[in-house]
Amino acid sequence: MxxxxxxxxxxxxxxxxxxxxxxxxxxxxxxxxxxxxxxxxxxxxxxxxxxxxxxxxxxxxxxxxxxxxxxxxxxxxxxxxxxxxxxxxxxxxxxxxxxxxxxxxxxxxxxxxxxxxxNHLVYQPKQIDQSTAEKIKLLYTDVEEIKINTPDNTNLYGWLIKNSSVKEAPLLIYFGGSSEEVSDMISIVDDLDGWSVALINYRSYGLSEGQPSMRSLYNDANSIYDYFSKRSDIDTKKIVSMGYSLGTGVAVNLSSERSTVGTILVSPYDNYSKLKGKSLSNALQLHNMFPLSYFIGESYHSIQKASLIRTPLLCLAGDLDKNIPIAYSKNLVANWGGEKTMKTMYRDDHYFIFRSGEAWNEIKSFLKVL
Structure with a gap:
């Protein structure tokens, strides 16, 4: 046939x-x-x-x-x-x-x-129990427990550290890293004289409810800002957004959508999806054969918003940072729309913010001139 x-x-x-x-x-x-x-x-x-x-x-x-x-x-x-x-x-x-x-x-x-x-490649929630919150209340007399109910009826929990005796204190709002429970920062920012500091945990971190996502973190940051801007003990003209690692994307977005007087970024990235796409490709031994970064939903595309922000920036980055290579930080700073200062922490890795007195001296100097 x-x-x-x-x-x-x-x-x-x-x-x-x-x-x-x-x-x-x-x-x-x-x-x-x-x-x-x-x-x-x-x-x-x-x-x-x-x-x-x-x-x-x-x-x-x-x-x-x-x-x-x-x-x-x-x-x-x-x-x-x-x-x-x-x-x-x-x-x-x-x-x-x-x-x-x-x-x-x-x-x-x-x-x-x-x-x-x-695989918790973006969010790595770290939780605490109520007894830990009680211990914090006993250890720090200048710390106020904060509960913020978001528009979608999710409760966020954290603390306000009061380092100022003035009637209306300037405020630093801090956003942590992907695995950071922000009560770890209380002892570090406790001596940030003259500035109150808001430490509010992301969804599913600490005692906070809900599940994290890029959009929910963006919206929650705005809710945190709105909550404190309505308080009589906060100087609404002097609110600074500060982020570390993952939190730099949240801080940048807040500064682009709300009136902040300055922004502090520690180990920031220009585009989180580009960073995660590369790390995921390496983790799965794909050798960058596929353009993964274009399809990661949690993009935190900070560089798109950087040029729109006209207020001052302080950027701190470690030259030995393997989690977020310093080139990513430099690229973001280069595109910042306002006055910008970048300080390189020599011979320091991704975690210098938790131990470096030099880094905190830079932050204090930056806050003094705002």
Missing amino acids: RINKRTLYMFNSISALLAVLGITVFIISCKVTSWAKTIEQIKLGDLEIFKVHTLTINIFAGCSIILFILTTLLLLRTVRRNSTKVITVLSLILSILIGTYVILFLFLYQNLDELIRI
Whole structure:
């Protein structure tokens, strides 16, 4: 029985599609197996199915590839000219490569948010119990417990450290890192003379309710600002937004949407999705083969807002910071719309803010001139 060219082309196209799927699932199963062996701390979620059914998937992949080779050989037998045969083979190979890459990318994109969430690659909530809050109240007499109810009826909890005896004190609002419970900062900012300091935990951090997301943190920061700007003991003309690491994106957004007199950023990034895309690619051993940063929802795209802010900036960054390389911080500072000062903490890593007296002297000097 002879098969006409049209039928053969159709059959070859179907086998090529099956080959793309086969190669794709084979690569995914091999990669998932590799992750399971070498990166035990990475949780895989729905991708675990590729580890469980590796043998079945590999058999399907092998059969698909064999079918594609056979149909391609049949197709080449119907092609008479050698030049046409070469073009046919090259076209099929290119189609396989492009198709496999596209499907791999779409598959990874589909699972990206889940991988980020279950591995706590953006938010790493640290909670405390009520007894810890009671101890803080006993240890620090100049600290007021704060509860803020947000427009979506979520309660945020934290503290106001009162370092000023004036009737209307200037206020520093601090936003912490991805794994920071802000009560750790009370003893550090307790001697920030002349400035009250607001330390309010993100959603699901400390005693705060809810689940964190970029949009909720942005809105919560505005709610924190609005709450304190209505208090009679706060000088509404002298409110400064300060962020560390993840919190720099929140601080930048607040300064772009509310009237702050200045901004302090410690270990900031220009675009969090670019940073996380690179770290995720490295963690999953993808070697930057896919543009992950364009599809990470929690983008905190600070550089887009930096040029719109006209108030002064103080940026502190460690030259040995591996979490947020100093180049990211410099890029953000270069695009700042107002007066800007960048101080490099030499021979310091990502955590200098918790131990460096030099860094806090820079912060105190900056606050004095505002």
